[in-house]
Amino acid sequence: MTRDAALLLPSTEPVTLIDPDGHPVPHVGHDLPDPQALVRAYAALISARRFNDQANALVRQGRLAVYPSSHGQEACQIACVQVLDDGDWLFPTYRDSAAIVARGVDPVQALTLLRGDWHSGYDPHATKVAPQATPLATHLLHAVGVAHAARLRGEPTVVMAVCGDGATSEGDFHEALNFAAVFRTPVVFFIQNNEYAISVPLARQTAAPSLAHKGIGYGVPGERVDGNDVAALLKVLGAAVARARAGEGPQLIEAHTYRVQAHTNADDPGRYRSADEVTPWLARDPIMRLETYLRGRGLLDDQDVRGYAEQAEQAAGRMRAGLGEETSADYRDLFTHVYAEPTPQLREQQALVADELSREEER
Amino acid sequence: MTRDAALLLPSTEPVTLIDPDGHPVPHVGHDLPDPQALVRAYAALISARRFNDQANALVRQGRLAVYPSSHGQEACQIACVQVLDDGDWLFPTYRDSAAIVARGVDPVQALTLLRGDWHSGYDPHATKVAPQATPLATHLLHAVGVAHAARLRGEPTVVMAVCGDGATSEGDFHEALNFAAVFRTPVVFFIQNNEYAISVPLARQTAAPSLAHKGIGYGVPGERVDGNDVAALLKVLGAAVARARAGEGPQLIEAHTYRVQAHTNADDPGRYRSADEVTPWLARDPIMRLETYLRGRGLLDDQDVRGYAEQAEQAAGRMRAGLGEETSADYRDLFTHVYAEPTPQLREQQALVADELSREEER
Amino acid sequence: MSAEKLTMATALNRAMRDAMHADPTVVVFGEDVGPLGGVFRVTDGLTAEFGEQRCFDTPLAESGILGMAIGMAMNGMRPVVEMQFDAFAYPAFEQLVSHAAKMRNRTRGRVEVPLVIRVPYAGGIGGVEHHCDSSEAYYAHTPGLHVIAPSDPADAYGLLRKAIESADPVVFLEPKKLYFSRSEADLTAPVPPIGRAVVRRPGTDATLIAYGPAVPVALEAAEAAAQEGRSLQVVDLRSIVPFDDETVCAAVRSTGRAVVVAEAAGFASVSSEVVARVTERCFHSLHAPIRRVTGFDIPYPPPKLEHVHLPSVDRILDAVDELQWEYA
Amino acid sequence: MSAEKLTMATALNRAMRDAMHADPTVVVFGEDVGPLGGVFRVTDGLTAEFGEQRCFDTPLAESGILGMAIGMAMNGMRPVVEMQFDAFAYPAFEQLVSHAAKMRNRTRGRVEVPLVIRVPYAGGIGGVEHHCDSSEAYYAHTPGLHVIAPSDPADAYGLLRKAIESADPVVFLEPKKLYFSRSEADLTAPVPPIGRAVVRRPGTDATLIAYGPAVPVALEAAEAAAQEGRSLQVVDLRSIVPFDDETVCAAVRSTGRAVVVAEAAGFASVSSEVVARVTERCFHSLHAPIRRVTGFDIPYPPPKLEHVHLPSVDRILDAVDELQWEYA
Numbered sequence A, B: 001m002t003r004d005a006a007l008l009l010p011s012t013e014p015v016t017l018i019d020p021d022g023h024p025v026p027h028v029g030h031d032l033p034d035p036q037a038l039v040r041a042y043a044a045l046i047s048a049r050r051f052n053d054q055a056n057a058l059v060r061q062g063r064l065a066v067y068p069s070s071h072g073q074e075a076c077q078i079a080c081v082q083v084l085d086d087g088d089w090l091f092p093t094y095r096d097s098a099a100i101v102a103r104g105v106d107p108v109q110a111l112t113l114l115r116g117d118w119h120s121g122y123d124p125h126a127t128k129v130a131p132q133a134t135p136l137a138t139h140l141l142h143a144v145g146v147a148h149a150a151r152l153r154g155e156p157t158v159v160m161a162v163c164g165d166g167a168t169s170e171g172d173f174h175e176a177l178n179f180a181a182v183f184r185t186p187v188v189f190f191i192q193n194n195e196y197a198i199s200v201p202l203a204r205q206t207a208a209p210s211l212a213h214k215g216i217g218y219g220v221p222g223e224r225v226d227g228n229d230v231a232a233l234l235k236v237l238g239a240a241v242a243r244a245r246a247g248e249g250p251q252l253i254e255a256h257t258y259r260v261q262a263h264t265n266a267d268d269p270g271r272y273r274s275a276d277e278v279t280p281w282l283a284r285d286p287i288m289r290l291e292t293y294l295r296g297r298g299l300l301d302d303q304d305v306r307g308y309a310e311q312a313e314q315a316a317g318r319m320r321a322g323l324g325e326e327t328s329a330d331y332r333d334l335f336t337h338v339y340a341e342p343t344p345q346l347r348e349q350q351a352l353v354a355d356e357l358s359r360e361e362e363r
Numbered sequence C, D: 001m002s003a004e005k006l007t008m009a010t011a012l013n014r015a016m017r018d019a020m021h022a023d024p025t026v027v028v029f030g031e032d033v034g035p036l037g038g039v040f041r042v043t044d045g046l047t048a049e050f051g052e053q054r055c056f057d058t059p060l061a062e063s064g065i066l067g068m069a070i071g072m073a074m075n076g077m078r079p080v081v082e083m084q085f086d087a088f089a090y091p092a093f094e095q096l097v098s099h100a101a102k103m104r105n106r107t108r109g110r111v112e113v114p115l116v117i118r119v120p121y122a123g124g125i126g127g128v129e130h131h132c133d134s135s136e137a138y139y140a141h142t143p144g145l146h147v148i149a150p151s152d153p154a155d156a157y158g159l160l161r162k163a164i165e166s167a168d169p170v171v172f173l174e175p176k177k178l179y180f181s182r183s184e185a186d187l188t189a190p191v192p193p194i195g196r197a198v199v200r201r202p203g204t205d206a207t208l209i210a211y212g213p214a215v216p217v218a219l220e221a222a223e224a225a226a227q228e229g230r231s232l233q234v235v236d237l238r239s240i241v242p243f244d245d246e247t248v249c250a251a252v253r254s255t256g257r258a259v260v261v262a263e264a265a266g267f268a269s270v271s272s273e274v275v276a277r278v279t280e281r282c283f284h285s286l287h288a289p290i291r292r293v294t295g296f297d298i299p300y301p302p303p304k305l306e307h308v309h310l311p312s313v314d315r316i317l318d319a320v321d322e323l324q325w326e327y328a
């Protein structure tokens, strides 16, 4: 790992390859991704947006208990998944349901947590997606452990570990970066800096020039990227994954984006920010600019757009249907999965509930 | 606080003003301290070394349970105290007994912890020295709190918060730097990088270019200084204290030094490092070089040297005598200081012991 | 003296406001407690009224919050910090156990750390994982901490005022599910000192011992039992540490039978302690062993299953039924 | 089968070595566990024998150590991590409670985290503050963790092997003061599964229930009582979670009297649980309430006063004397 400060510091401005108006921006370090990758990203963005909208609607209908939306952050959601191989792992937060679905997890299973059915609904081993983490920054260490185990076995696994700007203040963020650096573990730490941690703005979170400037303190290269430019994200994250896979150790990528919606449906952003602050970000929407760019290059036409929208609509329909089905929560699950073998005490406690239920039925 | 990266990064080499051979080294940023300050530092260094030797001897005689020596780190011990005003606070670790004594704490009271009499022996409010911290890095946050409270009241207090290289890996180090930076709290974080955390060398602790490079990740200026050069330490720490007092917020200073002795008397360094590694550091001793410099400038002669040695010897004698006195540990203290008012339960428990003791006496 | 109807959240908010007016060294901080007023709005309006220096948001780091609070308390302030949810107090565990609880002891009383750690705690609100833990046992087991759990707005106000005035660190557990339940409270009435339990309902056949979120359930159970002709007394601990042996033991002796009700997992818990200490003290007054109705020894369930886990009226009545009435 | 005389530290070292030979997924890491072999030398020689990848030092961060261990356990390894001293496990509390304990549950058994957290614990060694905590209650109260405390070299070996083989996270509490006490142990003998208590000494008048560092003290007390003509049975829990109700209750029923002995503060502790659950189950066999001899509800004392705090033979015998023999 280099100890040369210049190579560890991020660029002064976030990397942008396609600007908010859809124009390509020349960059010394990165070309544009190839057209196929961009078209694939476009389709995924449309699906992700539709997924967010659908989940928000389901909350309003009372079919989901809570939803932390990634509306406006879909470029981050999509890019951090698109750069991974099948054998790689994704470590998401509660806000990254769209990324999880992009990774191939069934949307209904992805929403098990937020529906209140169980703490996590998909199979992490089958999908190589860790359970969504709620205690902030804690999962970054698990990501380091998963990557380190793979490396000890000589596997080419890279781990994408995602967190928010607020989470960077937690001690576990620090320990994860440091462990990854010292052990040269193939983890890409991906910060979605959406400028808020619930109500707390970035300026209250840090006085650093940028969050990517935290990398050098661990000997980890830091980079900044426009979080609403999927082209830049694909290149910057892709390069980080490639370097990690090549044995160059961890990387720290800060995407600058914005949480255009509330923290969750339970939040009331009017208490801490003005609509004026939000408006300019709507013009920086990640989908619009990619669509303009692709149309301009002839890589996308009205028919394609309708096609992707249609696909996304169908997926949303399946999701609605899936979430409409009654789920049967089984009380026995409460006792079965505490240990590999229930303790005698848990068996007694389960029997007590069984007895209660059988008496209820008798009544 | 500046967000200009260049102003937050440390110099590539630690600041040295007097080299190991006692020659002054010209430096663009810092002049030498004035002669009086250096002579004062010399006297303090001699006392600190004698204190360390005496404490080690007391351990061998079984009069102290354990002693983490700062032998070889005395320049750090002395300088971080000499730059403080009376109203400032010192937050030391278990290794900083010499600094505590330099701050004016009675040596016997300073050693209460290591003698096993009580957890801390001096009055923190009277001495403006926090209890020595054992759980690593935790006290850095207390330092931030003390400084923040003072600042809210408009007091000019600066807090010197000391920790080791190993402690920088703890989450609390991260949180303390960040809180101090966000609240622009007047704390000087002073890392004594002595290259070891018990048996673990610095390379296992971090992959960063230096520990001072951690500052920029918080927007805190970092600086590196030769930890065996008391002149450089006085200037670099003095400047940091002045900036903090002027409202420029926290600073991070890494002193590069070396733990020439074992971690504590209970440690066996032969298991993890060779004598060859230690030898060169003996030649970099902080006292020798200052003595050479001062003698060369006519600021110190044989008689002065004898005088300071004599003073130190007398202090050591008082310390021996003080530690020779039998202390009476009072079991009631165990119950009296858990809460401002003992709970009914604690009163019962104390009565139980009282009853046992009275029955023992009867026998 | 004027009673008014208000929620526990409002009562807590008033307690902080009144304390901040009464004592300029009281400061409130934590995550989202400033402009937002806390995710439960318990600190609503404090920044507006007292300014940024008295009520402020911190970076997102609980050990940092508590560690800084300890330092401020060492230097003349009375910090009241909020941990956003029960499980998010765990990152601050070392600061709590190794410092807040021990600073006075370490310095033989020379350094006090008068601070309050407010923890919205326990379940019953359909919260997802990590938002519903009953963590009182961790704190109650730690010498040097006071541990308080109010069960109604009046106590919430009075006990929080006392907690803020206390010279010792207080873990103040606020039952989330009671935040918005409303009842009459006279905030000008004198409050008993920390450490006094109260008999919430008289009764002669058996005693229910509860605290925090379990108190309303115990009262409901007593009401249901009354319908069936059984008279249950209900004791509300209010203060877990210090523990009020006097009130609790007098109550149990008066009935000879008892059930402890608590949401937390039962193993090595506050309810174990209540059973153990009351049995030690009242053994020969007991007609039957004291029973416990607690959460099971499982991680807090997902929303759809929490009703299985939480002490219910039926489960309490079942436990009362098992108090060996044949020996009466 | 060959018995040999060895210390608990050696037995633990052998357990890790043998486990590492038996299973290539076992890895050992923590602070100073590599070349130094741990501050108590319990990991001595493991790096030399198995290389840097199997036994290694980490940066100084306990949450990091446990967090990384959880990740490695999620990905096919069996980490055995050391927390250097009891109080230095507290920074890892959130990882332990919110993740290690809950990962299996969270994923309905799809993700296991087979790992062992070794904690040199408890006092009696003249250690300074933060080096002598008895922290078992925090762990025992947390569903999802197994909690084990051996009291002799043979158990230390056998239980650590079982802990490493376990599919669940195990908090393995090693009584520091017993590290270098030596006794006969046959390391090739079959070991009972985790969760079984054992009667260490038969007796007919009363039962002493102890675990970890309190077991030798209880045995000494039983010996002293025998001199005075009183026959005390001694039960060693070995496993705190899962708890062996069967063995413990059978023992207590056989004598009708019991004293629980533990170093930890008594309030809301493992000893509270033992009193509560045994009383619940054996009420009508008890001639007297079960008594506790525990550490006081105070921070662990400085070295010169720890003898006042620790359960002693005399204090145990006093408690036995108070078991209401007049009712015999």
Ligand SMILES: Cc1ncc(C[n+]2csc(CCOP(=O)(O)OP(=O)(O)O)c2C)c(N)n1
Pocket (backbone or CB within 6 Å): A095, A134, A135, A136, A163, A164, A165, A166, A167, A168, A194, A196, A197, A198, A259, A263, C031, C060, C084, C088, C091
């Ligand atoms: C350890 C911990 N403390 C507090 C919380 C409560 N909480 C949930 S989300 C959140 C804000 C997180 O902000 P950020 O990391 O920026 O992520 P974002 O929500 O913006 O995606 C907070 C404080 C938590 N989940 N975990």
Ligand SMILES: Cc1ncc(C[n+]2csc(CCOP(=O)(O)OP(=O)(O)O)c2C)c(N)n1
Pocket (backbone or CB within 6 Å): B095, B134, B135, B136, B163, B164, B165, B166, B167, B168, B194, B196, B197, B198, B259, B263, D031, D060, D084, D088, D091
């Ligand atoms: C939280 C915590 N973990 C572990 C320890 C045990 N421990 C005591 S000193 C030490 C090494 C500290 O190294 P460093 O910070 O470099 O300070 P130095 O001893 O070199 O002065 C360790 C691991 C501790 N005191 N606190």
Ligand SMILES: [Mg+2]
Pocket (backbone or CB within 6 Å): A164, A165, A166, A192, A193, A194, A195, A196, A197, A198
């Ligand atoms: Mg954010």
Ligand SMILES: [Mg+2]
Pocket (backbone or CB within 6 Å): B164, B165, B166, B192, B193, B194, B195, B196, B197, B198
């Ligand atoms: Mg060091």
